[in-house]
Amino acid sequence: xxxxxxxxxxxxxxxxxxxxxxxxxxxxxxxxxxxxxxxxxxxxxxxxxxxxxxxxxxxxxxxxxxxxxxxxxxxxxxxxxxxxxxxxxxxxxxxxxxxxxxxxxxxxxxxxxxxxxxxxxxxxxxxxxxxxxxxxxxxxxxxxxxxxxxxxxxxxxxxxxxxxxxxxxxxxxxxxxxxxxxxxxxxxxxxxxxxxxxxxxxxxxxxxxxxxxxxxxxxxxxxxxxxxxxxxxxxxxxxxxxxxxxxxxxxxxxxxxxxxxxxxxxxxxxxxxxxxxxxxxxxxxxxxxxxxxxxxxxxxxxxxxxxxxxxxxxxxxxxxxxxxxxxxxxxxxxxxxxxxxxxxxxxxxxxxxxxxxxxxxxxxxxxxxxxxxxxxxxxxxxxxxxxxxxxxxxxxxxxxxxxxxxxxxxxxxxxxxxxxxxxxxxxxxxxxxxxxxxxxxxxxxxx
Numbered sequence: 001x002x003x004x005x006x007x008x009x010x011x012x013x014x015x016x017x018x019x020x021x022x023x024x025x026x027x028x029x030x031x032x033x034x035x036x037x038x039x040x041x042x043x044x045x046x047x048x049x050x051x052x053x054x055x056x057x058x059x060x061x062x063x064x065x066x067x068x069x070x071x072x073x074x075x076x077x078x079x080x081x082x083x084x085x086x087x088x089x090x091x092x093x094x095x096x097x098x099x100x101x102x103x104x105x106x107x108x109x110x111x112x113x114x115x116x117x118x119x120x121x122x123x124x125x126x127x128x129x130x131x132x133x134x135x136x137x138x139x140x141x142x143x144x145x146x147x148x149x150x151x152x153x154x155x156x157x158x159x160x161x162x163x164x165x166x167x168x169x170x171x172x173x174x175x176x177x178x179x180x181x182x183x184x185x186x187x188x189x190x191x192x193x194x195x196x197x198x199x200x201x202x203x204x205x206x207x208x209x210x211x212x213x214x215x216x217x218x219x220x221x222x223x224x225x226x227x228x229x230x231x232x233x234x235x236x237x238x239x240x241x242x243x244x245x246x247x248x249x250x251x252x253x254x255x256x257x258x259x260x261x262x263x264x265x266x267x268x269x270x271x272x273x274x275x276x277x278x279x280x281x282x283x284x285x286x287x288x289x290x291x292x293x294x295x296x297x298x299x300x301x302x303x304x305x306x307x308x309x310x311x312x313x314x315x316x317x318x319x320x321x322x323x324x325x326x327x328x329x330x331x332x333x334x335x336x337x338x339x340x341x342x343x344x345x346x347x348x349x350x351x352x353x354x355x356x357x358x359x360x361x362x363x364x365x366x367x368x369x370x371x372x373x374x375x376x377x378x379x380x381x382x383x384x385x386x387x388x389x390x391x392x393x394x395x396x397x398x399x400x401x402x403x404x405x406x407x408x409x410x411x412x413x414x415x416x417x418x419x420x421x422x423x424x425x426x427x428x429x430x431x432x433x434x435x436x437x438x439x440x441x442x443x444x445x446x447x
Contacts, residue, residue, distance in 0.1 A: 011054050012037065012039055012054035012055065012056050013027075013056060015381060015382065015385050016056075016381065018381075019377070019381050022374075022377045022381065023374075023377070023381075026374055030056075030057055031057075031060070031061075032354075033353050033354050033355065034060075034061055034062075034063050034216065034331075034352065034353070034354040035056070035057055035351075035352070035353050035354075036055075036056065036057045036058055036059070036060065036063065036244045036351065036352045037055065037056040037057070037244075037349075037350070037351045037378065038053065038054075038055045038056075038058060038244050038245060038248050038348070038349070038350045038351070039053070039054045039055075039347065039348070039349055039382050039385075040052065040053045040054075040248065040252070040347060040348040040349075041053075041345075041347045041386050042256075042345070042346045042347060042348075049256070049258075051252070051256075051259060051348075055245070058243070058244055058245055059243050059244070059245065060215065060216075061214075061215045061216030062211060062214045062215065062216040062217045062219070062236055062241070063244070063331050063333070063352040063354065064219070064236060064239060064240070064326075064328060064329050064331045065240055065241070065242045065247065065326050065331075065333060065352075066170075066240075066326030066327055066328035066329070066331055066333060067135045067137070067140070067170060067324065067325060067326040067327065067328070068242070068247055068324050068325065068326030068333045068334075068335050069166055069240055069242055069247075069326070070131050070132075070135065070140045070143075070170075070324055070326075071247075071250065071251070071254075071281075071324040071335070072152070072156060072164075072166065072242075072250060073131075073140055073143040073144055073147065073152065073166070074128045074131055074132070074140075074143060074277065074280075075250075075254070075267060075269070075277070076143075076147050076151070076152050076155045076156075077124055077127075077128070077143040077146050077147050078094070078124070078128070078269055078273045078277060079155065079267070079268070079269070080146065080147055080151065081093065081094060081124055081273070082268070082269065082270055082273065090190070090192075090195070090197060091190070091192030091193075091194055091195045091196075091197070092190050092192060093272075094123060094124045094125040094128075094272070094273055094276055095118075095121075095123050095124075095125050096123065096124075096190055096191065096192050097111075097119075097121040097122060097123060097190075097191040098111070098121075098122045098123060098124070098146075098188055098189065098190060098191065099111035099122065099188070099189035099191060100122065100142055100145060100146075100186060100187075100188055100189075101186045101187040101188070101189065102186055103181075103184055103185075103186040103201070104179065106175075106176055106179045106180075107186070110122060110142065111189075113126060115130070115291035115292075116290065116291065117289070117290040117291070117292070118290060122142075124143075124146070125276050126139075126290070126291070127139040127140075127142050127143055128143070128276065128277065128280050129276075129279075129280045129288065129290070129291065130291060131143065131280070132280040132281050132283075132303065132324065133280065133283060133284075133285050133288050133291070133293065133298075133303065134285055134293060134298055134302065134303060135303055135324075135325065135326075135327075137169075137170045137171025137172075138171070140169075140170055140171075141169040141170060141171070141172075144166075144169055144182075144185070145185040145186055145188065145202075146185075146188055146199070148185045148202035148204060149166070149167070149182055149183055149185070149202070149204035149206065150202070150204035150205065150206050151202075152166050153165065153166055153204075153206055153208065154206075159250070159253070159260075159261065159262070160249075160260075160261030160262050161242070161246045161249075161250065161261075163241070163242075163243060163246065164241065164242045164246055165208050165209070165211065165240065165241045165242075166240055166242070167182055167208050167238065167239065167240055168180075168182040168239065168240060169182055170328075174225075174226070182204075183203060183204040183205075183206075184201065184202065184203055184204075185201060185202035185203075186201055187199065187200060187201050210237035210238050211236065211237045211238075211239075211241045212237045214237075214241065217235065217236045217237040218233035218234070218235060218236070219233055219234050219236050219329070219330075219354075219361060220233050220234050220330075220356060220359045220360060220361045221233060221359035221360065222234075222359060222360045222361070223360065223361035223362050224360065224361070224362040224363050225362070229360065234329075234361040234362075244333075244335075244350050244351075244352055247333075247335045247350055248335060248348055248350040249261060251322075251335055251336075251337055251348060251350075252337075252348060253266065253267055254267055255322070255337055278322065281322040281323060281324065282320060282321065282322055284300040284304070285298035285299075285300070285302060285303075286298075286299075286300055299406035299409075300316070300402075300406075301372075301376075301405060301406050302406065303323075303324075303325050304321050304323060304325070304334070304336075305325055305332065305334040305371075305372060305375040305376065305379075305405075306321065306323075306334055306336055306338065306349060306375060306376065306378065306379030307319070307321060307376070307379065307402075308372075308376040308379070308380075308402065308403050308404055308405045308406075309375070309376035309377055309378065309379030309380030309381070309383065309403075310338065310379045310380065310383050311402040311403045312380045312403045313380055313383045313384055313387065313389055314340060314342065314383075314387075314389075315402075316402050318340060318341050318342050319338065319339070319340060319341070320338070320339040320341065321336055321337075321338050321339075322336065322337045322338075322339075323335055323336030323337065323338075327368065329356075329361050329362070329366075330354050330355055330356030330361070330366040330367075331352060331353070331354050332352070332353050332354075332355070332368060332371035332372075332375060333350075333351070333352045333353075334349070334350065334351055334375055335350045336348065336349050336350070338379075338383070340383070340386075340387055343387055345386055345387055347382070347383075347386045349378065349379065349382055351375060351378055353371050353374060353375065355367035355368065355370050355371045368407065369405070369407040369408065372405035372406075372407045372408070373405060373408070376404075376405050
């Protein structure tokens, strides 16, 4: 059974419009912010599970998926490990030590990981944990190398995601980006104690084309290149591409195989691998014992943008969020499967938003704190809708910091956003947005 086509009616829009203080300005500038939302409720109807989907501006224009595509890399890496160990009877599991060999002088051999408290080894399990806990780019790039560009894309296409194009590594500095050939992958040494072996270098011969047929691949009004401003939009036609519907459908296939697009899109992960993946997707950085992260630098919402809004509806302990976020070039994405333990209800929520007031790409001046506020508000409002919890039924949620995106904490602590009394109730968190909007003619993009 395939996932159902999203309904493009007014129900989702009506839900958002019912909260004018939160969403009127955003909806009025939805095109400017390349806003897309996909909300899917998991429902039981006559004893059968159904997916009720509502979309807003789906596939209207290009958005850069950033790290949200790391979920695809992690799953395909696990599938390849299963195939090598099972079908080919090679000694490889998710905890087998690995060594990644360099392709050129700009790279270094990587065979020791000081963040791994279990012997300092480089393993698929540890790389996957880093990918989800803090969205580690280097960890993803090693998964990309392990799978190879060709196998990664061919697996996505076989699963029914024919429009998907995963063309390059992530987070490389401009000098390294210029030296890197994403079609190539270095040797990966598998240091199995009984039968070590080496995966050879890979070279992709796929013609991945460009995204020229996709609306809006020219982004911004200028971009920084080699330290200078190029006064023309940045061309994203050669960059990674995955629609919001595809991102969510991949997540749906992971949790509900019956709703996969086709038999070839069913993800066959052994129980051990699935448990590792689920735990990595679920945990906050503060909950991780290996690797360990300083919560001052990696707060719980660091990779869970919907979390503060959910905490305005029900305490943090009531929620389970399996997700992957992305953030780059002014784009912010969260792709999540959200469970509410007290009610037993669950839903998928995926959203993309672009906040770049000056229009310049790669200047590192983006309004991500505003994106945080809107994504948190989406989490709150759509959770209320899914659980049928109106605002007046919400209890006082403590600690109040859980209800506010961490990017806003300095303003709150400095008293610039309002007194403690103004932020003790979930409804009054909106004062943060209102203060931002009062400072500018265009409240969404300039402050």
